[in-house]
Amino acid sequence: MKIFETLADASQVARSRQRSSAASGHEEEGELWRYLREITDFIHQLGQAYRFEDYLQGVSLTSSPYVSAALDPRPEVSSRRAMALALKALAEAHSPEQARPTLVLLNLLNFLADTAQIDDFEDFFTHRLDYAPLAMASFATREEAEAWLKGLEEPLSPARIIVGDQYCLAWYSREDGSQDVSRDFTIEPYIEELTARGIPPDSPAFKSREEAEVWLAKHPASPFAFLSIAGEHYLAVHHKRLKRHTLHPVELSLREWAEWKRGSERLPAQRGKIQED
Template sequence: MKDPMVLSDAQQVIGRRWSEGQTQEQARIFGLARDTLDFISATGQWYSFLDFREGHEVRSSTMTPEECAPELRELLSKTERFFRSLLDDPASAGEQDAIRAILDALRFISSTCQYESLAGFLERVESNAPPMVVAAFETSAQAESWLRNHPSPPVFADVLIGDRYHDVAYDRESNFRRLPWNRDLERYLGWLEMNDPPVASASFATREEAQAWLRAQSHPPLRTWVLIAGEFHLAVYHPNVNHRALYPLSMALRDA
């Protein structure tokens, strides 16, 4: 596997330029670059991105660019122009490789016409929704079968098995495949409790009642707090996999 730290290095370039005094336009440009890199990781497209950077053809959306989000297309173009201008900036000495990675990430989205998927990801970011998952399974056996038969597993992405998050570990050269569990959800719940203290939007006597309510929502929110038998739960909708879940706040990892 080529060094995936290239995405981390690119994020550091963005972080060094982020400041409290930046203009709103700069914030939009830096934010889009940051979120585009995160999108590639969260959707497990590292190998597709690597192939794109090496000049190989990658599968694109069936939609034409004209059908895709025009405002996002315009902002992507503006962001690309900004980072392209940094390549010749003396202040960017030593950062050219990371800047090229940012430019390639922006071009990857445009070339594969993933505007709508990226727009959905940006909505999740703005809503402080739970970490994105690329698949959801009831049992480990289902997940293992999916991983075993997948032609190109989404490396670095998260999947749900029951109510637990798991990493997709995959190495293309050795065909190594695993689904180790992680604590992304628990850390997220701890962070959310601190930054958006729970206020219930609905209350239920039993989990079954809450599940029925969540299933009945035609357009469920990405996340909302509910009470079940007096205990806070986060009701979550993962639209990209059409999965609805209830996570008890008691799962949260809190800073000591």
């Protein structure tokens, strides 16, 4: 679990510096720290923690910092400005322990550049609130997803995928070799919030899913849209990266979400009772 702790420490340092910059009135600097912090989210959501761990084997976290030649050389570009900020923070560090999280952030940026992911991250960073929660792949069935996971040459840390119409987590543990695909309640909080605001009375209505999908192909949700199929309300979610929509039955989704939350609340209480016994 070392790489996940490393990423968590780096994210925490970036968040702290972001807040400090904002409190000092340095909004532009704070935004660059947010840029660096959200790289850790991007890495997690695409299941690339182990891939980054392997990348770190080729760079030093103690000597002079490496700066990728693949970074855009223009000083006004966000990635180059973020790198300059990280290098400045690194130069001001008073100890190797203090420098290490900043080196990790710096190398996350190098990693994106060296693996040609800067543009994808820029899109993620700029439009995060405009897109549905990120998923890295889509499968018709759980069996397909499990076969894909098993066949990966590169070890995958937890990453969101779509199976049918459900968000799931595909995960692999490098430590013990275990792996699985499990349900992930990612979209349900959105359904709860959007439903609480009220389903528009003029939402489009269709007789079948096929009709709805034909309409959505010409009218992509941005990223969410309510519609009804055979009298039942659905939330359509547009996955731009995957070039598809998922359709989530509102009533069933809210019921399953409520059951999951109740189960999550019972777990700590049960653990506490076991400890008392």
